[in-house]
Amino acid sequence: MIASLRAFLNRIAGGRPEEHDITALGADLDRWSTTLAEAAVEETEQVYGRRPDLLGRGQATWPAVRFTHLDDNSLEGVVTFDRYFLGRHGVAHGGAIAFLFDEIAGRLAHLGGRPMARTGYLRIDFRAIAPIEVELRISGRYLREEGRKRILRLELAHGDTLCAEAEVLMVTLKPGQR
Numbered sequence: 001m002i003a004s005l006r007a008f009l010n011r012i013a014g015g016r017p018e019e020h021d022i023t024a025l026g027a028d029l030d031r032w033s034t035t036l037a038e039a040a041v042e043e044t045e046q047v048y049g050r051r052p053d054l055l056g057r058g059q060a061t062w063p064a065v066r067f068t069h070l071d072d073n074s075l076e077g078v079v080t081f082d083r084y085f086l087g088r089h090g091v092a093h094g095g096a097i098a099f100l101f102d103e104i105a106g107r108l109a110h111l112g113g114r115p116m117a118r119t120g121y122l123r124i125d126f127r128a129i130a131p132i133e134v135e136l137r138i139s140g141r142y143l144r145e146e147g148r149k150r151i152l153r154l155e156l157a158h159g160d161t162l163c164a165e166a167e168v169l170m171v172t173l174k175p176g177q178r
């Protein structure tokens with residue numbers, strides 16, 4: 001279903017359907033919204049975004065990263081920004097890159113069974129355009145750990161071109177923090 005939703009969003013983003021199809025689609029979506037409202041659950045029960053075995057953790061609106069290397073202090077992977085993430089002129093939206101980086105930082109922060117942490121800052125430099133619909137490389141590693149602070153470095157590259165880089169602070173939560 002998530003794969004279908006992902007494909008659907010890309011068709012929506014990249015399509016210009018006829019008026020009657022737009023109307024019919026709206027009606028179909030409304031019908032599904034009504035059905036899904038009956039299946040509403042609390043956050044702890046939801047499945048969406050909680051399937052690490054699926055691409056994008058089972059989130060249709062997350063760039064689908066495929067990890068090629070994971071150890072306790074670093075990770076590497078490949079990601080393709082689909083049409084859905086288009087900003088303008090064939091380039092991924094900067095917010096999509098921030099979304100990708102925050103998620104990757106979360107993944108990196110919790111490697112090696114480290115305790116729960118949240119993003120304190122996410123400082124991004126956009127160095128070159130990140131094209132959509134081509135495979136990009138993502139990498140991340142620990143710069144240092146100081147008490148509750150984990151300082152990480154992330155990079156997004158297209159071939160030899162560095163598209164974006166970030167320094168991220170993840171802070172270990174104190175007891176009672178959520």
Ligand SMILES: CCCCCCCC/C=C\CCCCCCCC(=O)SCCNC(=O)CCNC(=O)[C@H](O)C(C)(C)COP(=O)(O)OP(=O)(O)OC[C@H]1O[C@@H](n2cnc3c(N)ncnc32)[C@H](O)[C@@H]1OP(=O)(O)O
Pocket residue numbers: 102103105106107110116117118119120121147148149169171172173174177
């Ligand atoms: C989410 C976890 C999931 C775990 C799952 C594990 C499996 C992994 C699988 C898949 C991963 C996918 C996970 C997704 C990841 C997404 C992550 C997010 O998007 S999190 C949402 C955005 N972030 C917030 O909403 C934070 C809001 N801010 C806060 O809650 C607090 O400010 C917090 C916790 C960050 C720090 O607050 P304090 O009260 O606990 O601690 P204080 O004392 O202020 O700071 C501690 C140290 O950090 C420095 N610090 C804190 N914030 C700083 C900042 N912005 N700039 C510089 N330094 C900062 C301070 O100066 C202090 O440093 P000194 O110990 O004195 O040296």
